[in-house]
Amino acid sequence: MGKNWVAFVLFFGLLCFGGCGKHDAGSGGDSSSADAGAAASGGGGPLSGTGDPAAVKFLCDELRKHWVATPDGFTSEYPSHVYIATGLRADAESFYRQIKELKFVVETQDLDNADKLNGITYEGYCKFQSSPTRKFNDPNELIGKHWTPWAQSNEEAVRVEKKNGQWSAHSNSYLVDGTQPTASTLAQLK
Secondary structure, rough: OOOHHHHHHHHHHHHHOOOOOOOOOOOOOOOOOOOOOOOOOOOOOOOEEEHHHHHHHHHHHHHHOOOEEEEEEEEEEEOOOOOOOOOOOOOOOEEEEEEEEEEEEEEEEEEEHHHOOOEEEEEEEEEEEEEOOOOOOOOOOOOOOOOOEEEEEOOEEEEEEOOOOOOEEOOOOOOHHHHHOHHHHHHHHO
């Protein structure tokens, strides 16, 4: 009974303080809809999510691999030119995207028997709120190495999945495609 009580208290504490913080929100995968939002430190706006605590934690951790918090929001780096056949970087030139906030809601999806047989234990659809965004050195703009004016983003989405015990994120969006720019690169983006 003692070990079970300690495990319950630890799990409940993690659940209550879950979200996008740097602590573990549990390794669940069922469809609880507890609010797990929390603001990230630094940056122009929050990195936060609500919904299944384990899915929120995974996606926040994934977003941190692609975005750096800056005073103006979150910044990510992308190749300016890619090969059409492979999608790989064609040269060293980059452009940068900045977004004020990364706020999302995870909607848990029902799994069918085929999903379960394929080892999928969780699937969620993460909808991001629209937020101001801009680009630096955008290859499609004629303004050169300057920031474009701020514009409201579309509502982007990312699908998260837990399959065979491993989480993954899937999207046709820019949210999980970029890389973190270095501190020296960020200092040059003016």
